[in-house]
Amino acid sequence: xxxxxxxxxxxxxxxxxxxxxxxxxxxxxxxxxxxxxxxxxxxxxxxxxxxxxxxxxxxxxxxxxxxxxxxxxxxxxxxxxxxxxxxxxxxxxxxxxxxxxxxxxxxxxxxxxxxxxxxxxxxxxxxxxxxxxxxxxxxxxxxxxxxxxxxxxxxxxxxxxxxxxxxxxxxxxxxxxxxxxxxxxxxxxxxxxxxxxxxxxxxxxxxxxxxxxxxxxxxxxxxxxxxxxxxxxxxxxxxxxxxxxxxxxxxxxx
Amino acid sequence: xxxxxxxxxxxxxxxxxxxxxxxxxxxxxxxxxxxxxxxxxxxxxxxxxxxxxxxxxxxxxxxxxxxxxxxxxxxxxxxxxxxxxxxxxxxxxxxxxxxxxxxxxxxxxxxxxxxxxxxxxxxxxxxxxxxxxxxxxxxxxxxxxxxxxxxxxxxxxxxxxxxxxxxxxxxxxxxxxxxxxxxxxxxxxxxxxxxxxxxxxxxxxxxxxxxxxxxxxxxxxxxxxxxxxxxxxxxxxxxxxxxxxxxxxxxxxxxxxxxxxxxxxxxxxxxxxxxxxxxxxxxxxxxxxxxxxxxxxxx
Amino acid sequence: xxxxxxxxxxxxxxxxxxxxxxxxxxxxxxxxxxxxxxxxxxxxxxxxxxxxxxxxxxxxxxxxxxxxxxxxxxxxxxxxxxxxxxxxxxxxxxxxxxxxxxxxxxxxxxxxxxxxxxxxxxxxxxxxxxxxxxxxxxxxxxxxxxxxxxxxxxxxxxxxxxxxxxxxxxxxxxxxxxxxxxxxxxxxxxxxxxxxxxxxxxxxxxxxxxxxxxxxxxxxxxxxxxxxxxxxxxxxxxxxxxxxxxxxxxxxxxxxxxxxxxxxxxxxxxxxxxxxxxxxxxxxx
Numbered sequence: 001x002x003x004x005x006x007x008x009x010x011x012x013x014x015x016x017x018x019x020x021x022x023x024x025x026x027x028x029x030x031x032x033x034x035x036x037x038x039x040x041x042x043x044x045x046x047x048x049x050x051x052x053x054x055x056x057x058x059x060x061x062x063x064x065x066x067x068x069x070x071x072x073x074x075x076x077x078x079x080x081x082x083x084x085x086x087x088x089x090x091x092x093x094x095x096x097x098x099x100x101x102x103x104x105x106x107x108x109x110x111x112x113x114x115x116x117x118x119x120x121x122x123x124x125x126x127x128x129x130x131x132x133x134x135x136x137x138x139x140x141x142x143x144x145x146x147x148x149x150x151x152x153x154x155x156x157x158x159x160x161x162x163x164x165x166x167x168x169x170x171x172x173x174x175x176x177x178x179x180x181x182x183x184x185x186x187x188x189x190x191x192x193x194x195x196x197x198x199x200x201x202x203x204x205x206x207x208x209x210x211x212x213x214x215x216x217x218x219x220x221x222x223x224x225x226x227x228x229x230x231x232x233x234x235x236x237x238x239x240x241x242x243x244x245x246x247x248x249x250x251x252x253x254x
Numbered sequence: 255x256x257x258x259x260x261x262x263x264x265x266x267x268x269x270x271x272x273x274x275x276x277x278x279x280x281x282x283x284x285x286x287x288x289x290x291x292x293x294x295x296x297x298x299x300x301x302x303x304x305x306x307x308x309x310x311x312x313x314x315x316x317x318x319x320x321x322x323x324x325x326x327x328x329x330x331x332x333x334x335x336x337x338x339x340x341x342x343x344x345x346x347x348x349x350x351x352x353x354x355x356x357x358x359x360x361x362x363x364x365x366x367x368x369x370x371x372x373x374x375x376x377x378x379x380x381x382x383x384x385x386x387x388x389x390x391x392x393x394x395x396x397x398x399x400x401x402x403x404x405x406x407x408x409x410x411x412x413x414x415x416x417x418x419x420x421x422x423x424x425x426x427x428x429x430x431x432x433x434x435x436x437x438x439x440x441x442x443x444x445x446x447x448x449x450x451x452x453x454x455x456x457x458x459x460x461x462x463x464x465x466x467x468x469x470x471x472x473x474x475x476x477x478x479x480x481x482x483x484x485x486x487x488x489x490x491x492x493x494x495x496x497x498x499x500x501x502x503x504x505x506x507x508x509x510x511x512x513x514x515x516x517x518x519x520x521x522x523x524x525x526x527x528x529x530x531x532x533x534x535x536x537x538x539x540x541x542x543x544x545x546x547x548x549x550x551x552x553x
Numbered sequence: 554x555x556x557x558x559x560x561x562x563x564x565x566x567x568x569x570x571x572x573x574x575x576x577x578x579x580x581x582x583x584x585x586x587x588x589x590x591x592x593x594x595x596x597x598x599x600x601x602x603x604x605x606x607x608x609x610x611x612x613x614x615x616x617x618x619x620x621x622x623x624x625x626x627x628x629x630x631x632x633x634x635x636x637x638x639x640x641x642x643x644x645x646x647x648x649x650x651x652x653x654x655x656x657x658x659x660x661x662x663x664x665x666x667x668x669x670x671x672x673x674x675x676x677x678x679x680x681x682x683x684x685x686x687x688x689x690x691x692x693x694x695x696x697x698x699x700x701x702x703x704x705x706x707x708x709x710x711x712x713x714x715x716x717x718x719x720x721x722x723x724x725x726x727x728x729x730x731x732x733x734x735x736x737x738x739x740x741x742x743x744x745x746x747x748x749x750x751x752x753x754x755x756x757x758x759x760x761x762x763x764x765x766x767x768x769x770x771x772x773x774x775x776x777x778x779x780x781x782x783x784x785x786x787x788x789x790x791x792x793x794x795x796x797x798x799x800x801x802x803x804x805x806x807x808x809x810x811x812x813x814x815x816x817x818x819x820x821x822x823x824x825x826x827x828x829x830x831x832x833x834x835x836x837x838x
Contacts, residue, residue, distance in 0.1 A: 053724060060647070088726035098717040101740050110735070111725040160721070167725055265730050269645070276634050277641030280658045280704060283697050287665065290676035346573020354570060363574075365824055370581050372820045373813065374758030375667075376787045380794045380809055381584060384802070414577055444566035465664070472666025474761040479795055499668045499761075506672075506765055511680070523672040527665060534664035538657065 006031040006170060006201050007052065008073075012066035014047055016059065021047050023225045025066070029218075031170075034193060034202040036216035036233070038209055040253065043222040045205045049173050052076070052203065053090040054083050071170065088115055091164035095176040097156035099148035099163075104131075104140050107148040107159055111167040130162040134192055154185025158192065165200070172196060174204040178211065190215050209249060213237050221245045291527060295520030302514065307521065313485040313496070315505065320518045324485040326525075328402070328495035332477055333470040335406025335491055340413045340470075341463060345452075347414070348421035348459075353447050364419075371415035378408045379479030387480060396492055398482065403491040405481035409473055413466035420465055420541075424458020425451060457540055464537035468530050474499040498522050585813065592810030595803050601811070604775070610804050613811065618775055619688075619783035620815075623767065624756045626692035626779075631699045632749055636738075638700075639707030644733050663701035667761040670698045675765040689779040691767025698762055699752045706751065710744025710830075711737060743830030750823035754816045760787040786812050 005028035014022035022044045029035050037045035047056070054076060056062045068076045076086055088111075100107050108127045112118055118126070127144075131137040136158050140146070148159055157177060164172060174193070178186040193202055193215055206212050212219050213233060220230040221244075229236060229245045240246040247253060299307075302320055310321025351363050382404055391399030428451050436446040452459075482494020483504070502519050509516040605611025646652050674694025684690040714737050722732040738745070760768075769782035770792060776783040790808050793800045 055720065055724060058720070058723070084726045084728050086726075087724055092720075092724035094717060094721065094724075096717065098715070098721045100718060100721065100736060110722070110727075114725065114727045114731050114735070163721075163725065265728060269730055273637050273641045273645060276637030277646060277655060279634055279638050280655055280662060280700060283700060284658050284662055286677060287669070287673045287697075290681065291669070291672055294672075294676045294680075342569075343573045343577045346570045347577045350570045350574040363578075365821075366578055366581070368820065368824060369817060370578070372754055372758070372816055373581075374760070374787055374816060376758070376760045376791045376794075377809055377813055380790060380805065383794050384805065385584075411577075411580065418577075442563050444563040448566055468664045472664070472669075474666065474668040475791060479791065499666055502668050502672065503761055503764055506675075520672060520676070523669050527669050530664050530666055530669075531661055534661050535657070538660055 004031055005029060006071060007203075008067075008069040010067040010069070012048070012051065012064070012068060014044070014051060014056070014065075015061075015063040016047075017061040021225055022051070025227045027220060027227060027230050029201065029203060031201050032197060032199075033217040034197050034204060034215055036212035036219045037203065037205045037222060038207070038212050038219060038248075039222035039228075040248065041207070042224070044225045045220075045222045046175055048222070049092075049175055049203060049205050052171070052173055053087050053092055055092065057083065088167045089169050090171045090173060091167060091169040092173045092175065093157070093160050093164055093177045096180045097153060097160050099151065099156050099159050101147065101149055103145045104148045104151070104159060105144040108163050108166045111163055115167060126166055130166040133165060133196075134158040134162040135188070136162060152185075153181045154188055157181060157185070157189060161189075161192065161196075165196075169200065171201045171203065174202060176205055176207060179207065186211075209237075221248060223248070287527070291520055291524050295517055295524050298514065298517035298521050302518070307518070311487050313501075315515045315518065318514065320514070322498070322501075322518075322522060322525075324487045325496050325498045325501050325522065327487045328481065328485070329471055329497040329499070331402050331488075331491070331495060332405045332409060332481055332497055333467060335402060336409035336413055336470045337463065337467065339407055339410035340417060340466060343410065344414050344417035344421055344462070344466070345459065347418045348425060349447060349452065351418070352422045352425035353443070353451060364422075367415045367418055370411065373412075375412065375473060375475040376479075378412060378476045382408050382476065382480030390492075394492060398494060400480050400482045400494055401492050402481060402495045405477045405495075405497075406491070408476050408480060409470045412473060412476065413469045416469050417459075417462040417466040420462025421455070421459045424455035424462065427458065428454045457543065461537045461540040464533055464540070468533045468537070471533070472499065472526070472530050474503050478503050498526050502526075588806055588810050588813060591803065592806035592808075595807035596810060600807065610801065613786070613789065613808060615772060615775060616784040616786040616789040616808075617811070620757050620786040622776070623688060623691055623695065623763070623783065623785060624753055626688060627695035627699060627756050628749060628752065630692060631696035631703055631752065634696075635700055635703035635748075636707055636745065638704050639711055640733060640738070642704070642708050643711035644729070644737065659701045659704055663705070667698065667759055668764075670694055671762040671765045673697070674762060679766055685780065686765070686767055686769075686782050687780040688767055688776055688783055691763050691783075692779075694762050694766045695756050695759065698759070699756060702755060703748050703752050706748030707741075707745055710741040710748065713744065714740045743826055747823045747827045747830065750819055750826065754819040754823070757819070758787055758812065758816045760785075760791055763788060786815070 007029040009025050009027050012022055012025040013020070025048060037049060039045050050056045051064060051068060056064070064077060070076050070090070074081070100110065102110070105127055108130050109123050112123055112126055128137060131140065136155065139155065148156070151159055161172070178189050181189065190211065193204065196202055204216065216233045218231065219233045219236045221228045221236065223244055229240060229242045231241070236245065237249060240249060307320055307322055309323055310319070311323045312319045312321045313324055347363070347367070351360050355363060382400070386404045386407060387399035389399065390396065390401070390404050432450055432454060433446055436450045437443070441449070477497045478500035481497055481500055483496055483500070484494040485496040485501070486493065488495065502522055505515065506519055509519065600612050601617060602614050603612030604615045605613070642652070642655065671694070674690060674697070678684050678690035678693045679686055718736055718740065719732055722736045723729070727735070763785055767782055768785050768788040772782065772784055786808070790805070790812055793805055793808065
C-alpha cells in the first residue's frame with residue numbers, strides 16, 4: 001500500500017545566478033519513508049535538498065521556479081509563508097556535525113525554546129525524549145551540562161539529530177550525514193535512521209551508493225541537474241532503467 | 255496546518271531600525287566631525303584671508319596675525335624626522351619577526367609591539383621632558399633639548415608599531431613558493447629576504463609607512479610637551495618648533511569662545527583632518543591594491 | 554672563494570635586522586624598568602586611595618577615580634552601539650557600495666588625530682548640546698573615538714563564528730534575529746570582551762580629547778554628577794610634567810608608573826584573552 005506523498009515537487013527549476021542547477025525536477029516523496037538522493041559531485045542533489053527547507057534563501061543570487069508542496073498542498077515558496085515555522089516542520093542534519101558551543105542540554109533545548117516558551121519541566125522531558133530516541137540518553141544523562149562540542153564525531157552527529165527531532169518535525173533532511181564519520185559511527189547513524197522512519201520522513205543525500213542501497217526505500221539519481229531516474233531502491237540497484245544510472249551504479253563514473 | 259506569517263513588528267523594528275541605523279553610525283560620526291569643525295572654523299575666513307592663513311609665517315595670535323605656515327612646517331619636520339628613525343627600525347623589526355624568528359619568538363615580539371603601541375602619548379611626552387630633552391641639550395650643547403629632533407625620536411617609537419605590523423603582514427603575505435624557489439637556487443636566507451621577499455612586500459611596506467605618517471602627523475601630547483613651542487619656519491632639526499596639533503592643544507585653553515583665535519584653531523583642525531584623511535585613504539587604496547594583486551599570485 | 558663574499562653581505566644583513574630590532578625594543582624595556590624603579594617607592598595603598606590637597610604630592614585618588622569613571626561611561630555608550638553596528642556589518646549588510654563606504658569610513662575615523670576628536674567634542678557636545686566641560690561630554694567624545702576600534706574588533710569576532718552554526722540554528726526554525734543574538738553573539742563573546750578591554754586601555758591613556766571636554770586642572774572634591782568636570786590621570790601627568798612648580802621627580806614617576814601599569818595590565822589581559830579565544834575558535838567549524 002502506497003503511503004500518501006508528504007512532499008510533491010512539480011517542475012522545480014533552480015538557478016544560482018546564471019547557473020541552471022536543477023532542471024525540471026518532478027517527484028513525490030512518500031511519508032514515513034527514506035528517500036536517497038544520489039549522483040556525482042555537482043549534480044544538484046544537495047541543492048535540491050536545501051530547496052526543501054528553503055535554506056537556499058541564504059544565498060543571494062538564487063532563483064527558483066516550479067512548485068514544492070508540503071503536506072496539505074502547502075506551497076513552501078509562498079511569500080506569505082512563515083519560513084521559520086516551515087523549518088520546524090522540516091529539519092536538517094548537516095554533513096559536518098555542528099553542535100552549538102553550549103551544553104548538551106542547551107543544544108536540544110534551544111530548538112524547543114525558540115518555537116514557544118515551554119515550562120522547564122516540559123523542556124526537560126522533551127530533551128530526555130529526544131536523547132532517548134537517538135540512543136544517547138544512557139551515555140550522556142549524567143553529564144547534560146557538559147559542552148556539546150566535547151562529544152566525539154558520531155555522538156555529536158546524534159546530538160544534532162536529537163536537536164532536530166526535538167522540534168517535532170515531519171521530515172528530516174540529511175545532507176551526507178555520515179561522510180565525516182568513522183565506519184562504526186556511520187553504522188550507528190544508519191541504524192538510527194532506519195528507526196526514525198517509523199515516526200518521520202527522511203530524505204538523505206549521500207555520495208555512498210552502498211549506504212543508499214542499505215537504508216533507503218526509494219532512490220533518486222541525479223546527473224548535472226536532471227532527475228535521471230527515481231524508483232524503489234531494490235529496483236534501481238538491480239534493474240536500473242536508464243543507461244546513465246547503470247553506468248553510475250556500476251562505477252563507470254562518479 | 256497553516257504556516258501563515260505572524261506579523262512580527264518588534265523584530266522587524268529591531269532589525270531594520272536599530273541595527274541598520276547603528277551600522278550607519280560611523281558614517282554619521284564622520285559627517286558630524288566634518289560639520290562641527292567647519293561650523294566653528296569656517297567663519298574665520300570671513301575675517302581673515304585664507305591665503306594669509308595658509309602661507310604667511312607669522313603666527314602671533316595675540317596681535318591678530320594667523321599665518322600658520324610655521325605650524326605646518328613644524329608638523330612636517332617632526333614627521334620626517336620620525337620617519338627617518340622609524341622606517342629602518344620598523345623594517346628591521348618586521349623582517350626579524352616575519353622571516354627570522356621562530357614561531358614562539360615571533361609571538362612574543364608581536365606582543366611587545368602591541369605593548370609599545372599601547373603606551374599613552376603623555377607618557378612619551380614625560381619621557382621626553384625628563385630624559386631625552388636634557389640628554390639632547392647636553393650632548394649637542396643647546397639652549398634647550400625640547401626641539402624637533404627630540405620630538406621626532408619619540409614619535410618614531412610611536413609610529414614604529416604601526417609600520418612594523420603592516421610590514422609584517424605584507425611579508426607574511428608573500429607566497430612561500432617564492433622563498434622556496436630562491437633558496438632552491440642556492441641563495442642564502444638573507445639574500446632571499448632582501449632580494450626576493452622584501453621587494454615582493456614593498457607595496458605593503460609603503461602602505462604601512464603611510465599609516466605611520468598619519469600617526470605621526472596626528473600625534474598631539476608628545477609634540478606639545480617636547481617639540482619646543484616656537485612657531486618658526488626652520489630647517490634646523492635642533493630648533494624648537496610648533497606643530498599644528500600641539501598648537502591647537504596648547505592654545506585652546508587660552509581662547510575666548512567664538513573669537514578669531516578660537517576659530518583659527520578650528521581651521522587648523524580642519525586642515526589636519528583633511529591631511530590625515532588623505533594620507534589614510536591613500537594608504538588604504540594601496541593596501542587594497544596589494545590584496546587584490548595577491549589574490550592572483552597566492553600559491 | 555665565493556663563499557666568503559656572500560658571508561660578508563649576509564653578516565651585514567643579519568646585523569641590520571638584529572640591530573634594528575634591538576634598537577626598537579631596548580629603549581622601551583629600559584624605560585619601563587626605570588619608571589618602575591623610580592616610581593615604586595611612592596606607590597602604596599595610600600597613594601592610590603587618598604585625594605590630595607595640592608598638585609605637588611599626595612594621593613592620586615581624584616585623577617584615578619576620574620579616569621575610571623570616564624572610561625566606564627564611555628564604554629557604556631560606545632559598546633552597545635558598536636556591537637549593533639558590527640552585527641549589521643557582519644550579519645545583515647550586503648557587500649554592496651554602502652558596505653564599502655562604511656568600511657572606508659571606519660578606517661578613516663581610526664586615523665583621525667585625537668586632538669581633532671577633542672575639537673569635535675568641544676564643538677558638538679560642549680557647545681552645541683550645551684553640556685559644558687563635563688564628564689558626559691568627555692564620555693561622549695571618547696565613545697566616538699572608540700567607535701572604529703570597537704566596531705572592527707567586534708566585526709572580526711562575529712565573522713569568526715563558523716557559518717555552519719548559523720545554518721544549524723536557522724534550520725531549526727530560529728529567526729535571523731534569534732540566531733544572531735542567541736548563537737552568534739554568545740559564541741563571539743571572548744573576542745567581544747577582548748575588544749572592550751582594548752578600548753578601555755585606549756580611553757584611559759588618552760589626553761588630547763579630554764583637554765577641551767572634561768579635564769580639570771585641580772578639583773578639591775570628586776565629581777558629583779555627570780555634568781561635573783573631573784581630574785584625570787593622563788591629564789594630571791601632563792600637568793605635573795610641564796609645570797615646574799615644585800613637584801618632586803618621584804611623584805612624577807609614581808604617577809607615570811600607575812598610568813603605565815593600568816594600561817599595560819589591561820592590554821596584556823586583552824592579549825591573553827584573545828589568544829585563548831583564537832584557540833577555542835580553532836576547535837569549531
